Amino acid sequence: MARPLSRRSLLQAATAAAAVPALSHVATGRAAATPAAAAAADVPSAWTVRPFGLEDVSLGQGVFADKRKLMLDHARGYDVNRLLQVFRANAGLSTHGAVAPGGWEGLDGEANGNLRGHYTGHFLTMLAQAYRGSKEQVFADRIATMVGALTEVRAALRRDPAVLSVTGKFGAAADQVRGSYQYMDLPGGVLGGTSAITLAVWVRPTHDAAWARIFDFGNGNDRYLYLAARDQAGVPRFAVTTSGAGGEQGLDGTAALPLNQWSHLAVTIAGGTGTLYVNGTAVARNTAMSLTPAALGTLRNNWLGRSNYSGDPVFAGAFEEFNVFSRALTAAEVTELQSRRAADASTGRGDLASYAFDETAGGTFADASGRGLAATLRRTWGGPSHPGFLAAYPETQFIDLESRTTSDYTKVWAPYYTAHKILRGLLDAYTATDDDRALDLASGMCDWMHSRLSKLPEATLQRMWGIFSSGEFGGIVEAICDLHSITGKPEHLALAKLFDLDRLIDACAASTDILDGLHANQHIPIFTGYVRLYDETGEQRYLTSARNFWDMVVPHRMYGIGGTSTGEFWKARDVIAGTLSATTAETCCAYNMLKLSRTLFFHEQDPKYMDYYERALYNQVLGSKQDKGDAEKPLVTYFIGLTPGHVRDYTPKQGTTCCEGTGMESATKYQDSVYFAKADGSALYVNLYSASTLTWAEKGVTVTQTTRFPQEQGSTLTFGGRSASFTLRLRVPAWATAGFRVTVNGRAVSGSPEPGSYFDVSRAWRAGDTVRIAMPFRTRVEKALDDASLQTLFHGPVNLVARNAATEYLKVGLYRDAGLSGDLSHSLSPVPGKPLRFTLDGTEWAPFAEGTEDRMHAYFRRVEPKVVFGGRDSGVANPAKSGGATLLDEIWAGAPFRDKGALVARVRATVDAWVSAGLLSRADGDTVVATARAASYKP
Incomplete structure (x- = not known):
């Protein structure tokens, strides 16, 4: 351990x-x-x-x-x-x-x-x-x-709940904060078994949830008496029953109680008549109210703010002046309670129970009825274990x-x-x-x-x-x-x-x-x-x-931008085209894949982990943050749909989602993996090419990386501080197939950097030493694993998306001007003054990382109907195999070519194989070879 x-x-x-x-x-x-x-x-x-x-x-x-x-x-x-x-x-x-x-x-x-x-x-x-x-x-x-x-x-959760006192109608009131799950537990004899009763209370509701109880006295779901602030119709409801919901005798209000305002409610029952008062006005009367508290017997649960139905919400709001009288107050007496405390009114305080909520110590509510029925503040869930x-x-x-x-x-x-x-x-x-x-x-x-x-x-x-x-x-x-x-x-x-x-x-x-x-x-x-x-x-x-x-x-299970999942789930292995949807690439997945890649790299410095890190960071993670600020929202994506014409949603699911959380984190730690050090201090890893300055305190060295990467196809490292000997390990990206060159103080470093590796430069570094890295970009495609014709476009590490309003896959051809290096950029036209922007057949292509709300196409349908070399059309249809790979795909898979002769040789060998397989006629094959030989090619 x-x-x-x-x-x-x-x-x-x-x-x-x-x-x-x-x-x-x-x-x-x-x-x-x-x-x-x-x-x-x-x-x-x-x-x-x-x-x-x-x-x-x-x-x-x-x-x-x-x-x-x-x-x-x-x-x-x-x-x-x-x-x-x-x-x-x-x-x-x-x-x-x-x-x-x-x-x-x-x-x-x-x-x-x-x-x-x-x-x-x-x-x-x-x-x-x-x-x-x-x-x-x-x-x-x-x-x-x-x-x-x-x-x-945490300290409050450890304690028994305590009254939260707020200003009430006449004095102090008890506030039940929404989300506190608090209620007032009254002793069992609060209703007194009387056959006539008045229950009167001031309340200030703060939420409009249906069926939150102002009070509920009962034995579960069969015998109870309650007053709900709002029923399913949004109005107050009083009910009493000895046989469950089907046997309720009730009183329904006529208007909703206003939120964040004090309202007085009173219920009277006597002589078979029940009346509901709201703010001194009788709003409901039931002359067939045969049930009274006397019919309920002894009740277990006597609550203010909690329902005997476990699925009902806890009342949210404030209470003041809850009084229970063993008689039915007159209409005039109820009206009098609108303007003064019960103690100052002709009624006096309730003789069965009376809580003013300003006579309180900790979580206990004093009873002024003379019966000693002190109430206790509790949580529905008790408290922490x-x-x-x-x-x-x-x-x-x-x-x-x-x-x-x-x-x-x-x-x-x-x-x-x-x-x-x-x-x-x-x-x-x-x-x-x-x-x-x-x-x-x-x-x-x-x-x-x-x-x-x-x-x-x-x-x-x-x-x-x-x-x-x-x-x-x-x-x-x-x-x-x-x-x-x-x-x-x-x-x-x-x-x-x-x-x-x-x-x-x-x-x-x-x-x-x-x-x-x-x-x-x-x-x-x-x-x-x-x-x-x-x-x-x-x-x-x-x-x-x-x-x-x-x-x-x-x-x-990875999309070109580095993301994974569709509709939050994984599908079968190697199914990419078959999973593209409007809910592809949950942003949290990219965040967590970066963390896993990074952690695995601490154990095994396999360049594939940092190649992935660069892919996901420079594309999905950067592109998940909208390019504008907002005081209320972090403006990051949840899903990034990869379907044609998708528009990114930067305010998903009403906000505060998991992906907005990880998005906030990602945007404040972009520099976390640019540099690592070998555990024994013998090497410095440069994993990412990003404008930054490292202070390596252990060595007394600073390294300043100056670059506009990925707009710039390279970077410069300048050393400062003390002299120190260590190996500089420069990541050679897997995509850097067009040449990766390193100079130190202007002199070329010998060696052959291999794409998908680290290139070592060992020396005693001194202040002022300068390392220049050049890594020319190629434009290339990546094919969906399950559909070679569905592709996504990259320029170096940058995923390029088409800005086009169409909602069908764009049909794109790219081989017509391909250079000997296999670089497809010759088919694209750079947009003047806009780095990493290109046009192709009238459509603009831009970095995925740009956080815009433009309609975008990350994947497109590759269509190369004719065999064309260097802009020269052979007139021969471009044949395809059953898996979707075409003749041109196989020819250009051999790039880069050292010269035109090497390319023509590849064309001849590929044509011969396709002719032998019966996929191409000899005459068409000869035409293809002749066209390749006659064409002119860019590097």
Whole structure:
């Protein structure tokens, strides 16, 4: 087992895989660790390279800095109290008038709030990354505000609920915050068994949910007496029954109670007549009201604000002056109660029960009737099973999951996924600001989870984690392992192992592809966690399964932009064209594939991981952020549809989705994988070509990368600081087949860089040394694995999309002017003054990374009807094989060609093979060869 890391080692080690690898810095006055100290920090022994902190790599001018600025502006301006609203409500604390963000961060009944709290975790991570990358105090201050509030929330959840006092109609009132699940529990004798009664109350409802009870006295769903603020018609309803809903005798109001205003309601029953009053006016009368409290007998549940029907919402709003009289007040007496307290009115206070709500201590409401029936404030769910519990909703979701066998996100929606986001945000907050409160909250959450999950049978855990959606737990294993790296508590490591999904681990470890039909983003982050579990335990199956899983996605379920999934799910292996839809490439999937690629690279420096990282980062991730700012929304995509003419939606699903959360994170950590260092300090990896400056404190070296890449086809590295000897490892992208050249101080470095590798330059580096990398771009296509005629276009690393209003696949030909290198760019016309913009047959092609709302075509139908070389038409139809590959495809698959003779030789050999196979006549074949020989070619 790997040894625990010191507190200040976390971001250089454990959370490096979480893309927040940086130094602890204090927002509370303590001194931060120096860069040199962080550079020397421990990393898991299994890591052969280590990352740099976000504060060690600063972004230079360019597309990454531009997109990040938009997100930083959002992070500076958004009111964090809105994010905290759902937490404070759950704890029964004042929400300070804040309005929840809505969408997935709404309360019950608002776009399903069963994931609420997740977005707060994302926001904390974004703030932490923003602070590390910018050192702007505003971000540390906002973190401190949120951590402080969450500390108060946990403390409140640990206690019995306490009255939240607000200004009432006449004095103090008791506020029941929506989302607090609080109600008032009255003693059993409150109705007194009387045959005549008046119940009078002032209420100020704050939500319009149907069937929320102002009061409900009953024995479950058969014998009860209640007053609902709104029935299904939206008006108040009183009812009494001894035989369930079918036997209700009722009184229905005529108008809805206004929200956020005080209303007085009274119900009287006497002599077979019941009357409902609203603000002193009788709005309903029932002269056949034979049932009275005397018929109900002794009742178990006597509640203000809670229904005997478990599916009904808890009343949201304020109460003042609840009085119960053992007689029916007159209309004049009810009217008198509109203008004065009962104590000051001719009625006096209720003789059966009387609560003014200003005569209160803690969670107890004094009864002024003289009967001593003090009421108690309670939560419908009681309280946490462990003091470390922290969430924006009750623990009931976690409890329900333990017996659930099927998914129903309206009841249980991924509670451990939500817990992960909060845990991750707290860890990132701690490592960014060194606020011990955040670490204490994170540690407490894991203590609580261990207390629950460690008691469950193994079979229960396996069933839970296998349930789609409800059992989703995101990257929680990674976060727990990161916490264990700090605390060293054995319970935390044991907790991480309780999330083993053995069916998935064992299948992937055995290279058995079982991904068809699985929810993509439910499973990708699992494997990043399993790699971290390998780091902590040394169990090989974790690492092996993650490696094999990655290979099952890339390229077998990968779209050209690097994304994966359709409608959030995976389909069969190697089916790409057959899965393109308007809901392709969920953005969270790209985010998590980048994290997994990065984490695997720490163990094995296979260039394929960084080739993928570049593909997904420079295309889908950049393109998922709209190129404009917004105070309310981060403006990032959920799905990126790859169907013809798709328009990106940057405000999906009412906001605050998982992808908007990861989108905020992505836009504040663009620099996290530009550079890595070999664990022993002997080499520096340059993984990405991005304008940036690295401060390698351990060596006393700075490296400034100056480039406009990908607009520029190369980059320049300039060294500063002390002299140091190490190997510079420059990634040679797999697409760099047109030549990759390196000079040091103007002199060419010998060697033959191979695409899809790293090119080493070893020397004693000195201040002022300059390394120039040239990597000419080629324009090429990538074919869908299941349909060779469906293709996507790349210029170097840049995916080009057609801007065209058509909603059918565009038909595109590209071979007609192909050069000897195989470069298809000769068929495109550059747009003057617009880098990486081209036109072809009247349609503009632009980088996928541009965050616009133009209709786009990422895939097109490749159509090459005639065999054409160098613009010369042979007149021969371009034949195709049954799999879709054409004669021209096979000829140009041999590119690059050293000269025209090599190309003609390839044409002759290919033609002969097709003639022999009966796919081409000899006469047409000779014509094709003659045309190839007669044509002129560009390089």
